[in-house]
Amino acid sequence: MKLNTMLFKTIILLLGTHVAGCNKYTSPEINQGLDEQLPGLYEELYDPIADNGQYNLLEMTVKPARYWNCVEVLNVGSRNNIGESEEIRGLQYHLLCQSLAGLANRAVQDGRSQVGVWLHDHAGRASYSLSKQALSDMGISEQGMQSGIELARNNYGPSDGIALQLKDLFEGYVLTDVTNNPESNTVASVASSVYNAIIVDVRDQANYDQAGYKMVYDATTKTTADAWNEFKDRVSNKALVVMPVQTGELRDFAIMHNLFVLNVNKAYNNPAAGQNLPLFEEILQWLEPGAPIYGWEQGVDEEVFVNRASITGHVWVPNDWMYNLPLTSLAYRERQEQTLAQVTNPQFIDWEKDKKFVSFYLTDGDNIQWMMNDFVGEYYQNADVSDVKMGFGVPVSNLTQIAPAQFNRIMGLQNREATVIEALGGGYQYVDNFGRENNREARLAEVAGRVASSMRQHRVKLLGLMAKDAKSADAQEGYQAFIDANDQLEGIVVLQYAPYAGGGGEIFWLRNSAGYDIPVVTVSYSLWNFGSQNHEREGTPAYIAQQLAQQATSDFSIVAVHAWSAFRDTGNSTDLLGENSDGDLRGASAAKLVKKHLGDDFEVVNPQELIWRIRKQYKPEQTEQYLNTYY
Known part of the structure; x- marks a missing residue:
């Protein structure tokens, strides 16, 4: 039944009768009785540009001549x-x-x-x-x-x-x-x-x-x-x-x-x-x-x-x-444009693959001055982005206000294989203690609401957060506030300060307002140059690949890529520290070194696909129910 429905709707689309962005059809005869029977177009799940109170940064409103x-x-x-x-x-x-x-x-x-x-x-x-x-x-x-x-x-x-x-x-x-x-x-x-x-x-x-x-x-x-x-x-x-x-x-x-x-x-x-x-x-x-x-x-x-x-x-x-x-x-406020993130349609994921899945997430995406300086040229347009399907933290809710022109540029240059992730929830804060001394419930609701509006209007599906203790009850309370504010949110990726991989890859499930369980995935490992040593769950590409190969607890891992760490390519060397010396490979190029060390039982996917695979693996019935509402 679903296949026939999809085929019918595809025919309608090919005939040019679909109106982008509204999930409606131009013909009243087609509209009648079909809205509830047919699934919507997944790529059209976003909100129109509007001032919903999300703009909190100071603004010069009078234009000079x-x-x-x-x-x-x-x-x-x-x-x-x-x-x-x-x-x-x-x-x-x-x-x-x-x-x-x-x-x-x-x-x-x-x-x-x-x-x-x-x-x-x-x-x-x-x-x-x-x-x-x-x-x-x-x-x-x-x-x-x-x-x-x-x-x-x-x-x-x-x-x-x-x-x-x-x-x-x-x-x-x-x-x-x-x-x-x-x-x-x-x-x-x-x-x-x-x-x-x-x-x-x-x-x-x-x-x-x-x-x-x-x-x-x-x-x-x-x-x-x-x-x-x-x-x-x-x-x-x-x-x-x-x-x-x-x-x-x-x-x-x-x-x-x-x-x-x-x-x-x-x-x-x-x-x-x-x-x-x-x-x-x-x-x-x-x-x-x-x-x-x-x-x-x-x-x-x-x-x-x-x-x-x-x-x-x-x-x-x-x-x-x-x-x-x-x-x-x-x-x-008057310069906002409907620039949309490229998204992975979960309907086209091959669920039958028997692999261990790894995603990479570039850190420090809350950093506005980086976005205005060398982020695009050195990191975002790195030639290895497609190969490792990099997840990029971008300060969506802040950059839309601080420099709309640069935000639009970044969104327009997104690699189709990459994932844009809102970082880190309206700026840099720790979700487990935010507002603890100043009406925490109200402060969390405010920032979560602002972030939700920005994400929904720019079709950003994943949220990156930072916590002092990623596993704590306070952190989960914070995650829930962001999930409550945004029923289009597909998942949350969490770094711990510090170490970034302090969550150990643990996954928490919290329910959204539509009744679906949303995964909160802590970073499993962190790619970081510590010079003459590696730390627990943090270190060189060879070390991280070794840790991934030895772990037996999960088929899904997110590796944080420390934006400021550089490594060198040591070929097939098994030296767990050699890549730290005199290297200049950063971001996606550093992640590619990890991929090179991994065996055929691993597959690198972008973070959005990883989130969907986690949902399908652990919550198959409700995930299938959700996917049946889109195509």
Whole structure:
């Protein structure tokens, strides 16, 4: 009966009577009585683009008429140096440009200007080129290219009734001394927003005094704690930016949105020089419930700051080395497109195969700055992706807001053999402790609902999560929240922090709102370069292949591929450590080394197919019932 039904519906499709995306037919005669009798088209199981309240990241909503392209120091090695003497080099210049962009774009948002500022990308990366093209597509034209020094000090006449001059928008400057007091950088980043003033360092102060600027705030001897005590009532608690001292990144975004900026380490990459962790705790309590945290810190175990953010119900958005966030995310709500993930139709899976099945899942997909930098070229379009059918974590719910143009590009370039997996549930958080100190049930429901809307609208079927203890009752409570929010979710893949393979491949079954049991699959092994040793369930390709061959407990395994680990091809060598030395094979190429070591009794499949095979193996009746509703 099912075969005849499928054949009939296929004939209808070939006749061109099917309307994509609605599971209906153009002919009322065909529609009548068939909706409940015929299965739907599996590939059409997704939601239309809509604002269902899932957009939680800050947004510049007013479009400028034009923008200056500021010759900045992005991708120039000196951009965060403190020893540069030339005025157009170093952290001093970087902060000037970031403050110019933040204040100019805020003036557009406030209706005081029609001209924004874009920080020029010297590397010519496609992600920023596309985001810049998106400005043009919105009718926003580039005025020209100028240095930050010129934009801050030069006079420009109007053009077509648009005031091009920027310096009239500012009240003066905030003074830093980044060489002798690294935290003056952080203080100035906050004071710049409060005082509507550009950031100038003592190195260049005389030039701005001569240009007619006045100092409105002196940050040269101030600490981050001083900034909090002075400005906590004058900044927004809708988000927080965490960035190291001796960096300029994200300052435009913080200034634009009047956010507090925090450095965890008081000296760059040096926890021993002192930390602002007690201050961080106070700020976490002050933030609006569920407020996102942008950025990252260097030289600190991520557990120290991500864990506290998670417990207090704040999701981390890792985007420390990202630029132009106010304009890459400009008016993102109205720029959403129905870009859909390629999916594996379970109706075409050969269930009769007698194999052990392995899937690979590339880690760190929550990392926005990686998505904007070398993710696509080095990893996503790796020539070995088809061979290993890689599962890619992608921050679907966040990237759609932060850089819609780059998100659309990533989805459009997906390899047909690969699987896109939402990572890691709205940003970086630990599902077993998220919101524990801040109304956990409400925080979980909020983030799960946001993630569900994004996944459903872009046909992403698998969710990747991180847990401190992947097997705990608290973790299962978290998994259930995401399953409750999304009855299109096919399965969850879980990493443990740490080790990533701490779940040992264990599978948990939790029921969704439609009555189907959804598998939550913990990572079995982790492909990770530890140098002179392997760890339990973590190590080289040869070691992981050996472990897979020796295991007798499961026919299904997910191997996490550590994004930053590289290996070399040692041929048929059985040396379990040799692949760690002097290698450059990452991502799919590293996974291919594992595959090469496996015997014929193994088959590599993409993570979505693995999830379906698990469902068919352990829940055959209800899986068959579900599949009968689609074809």
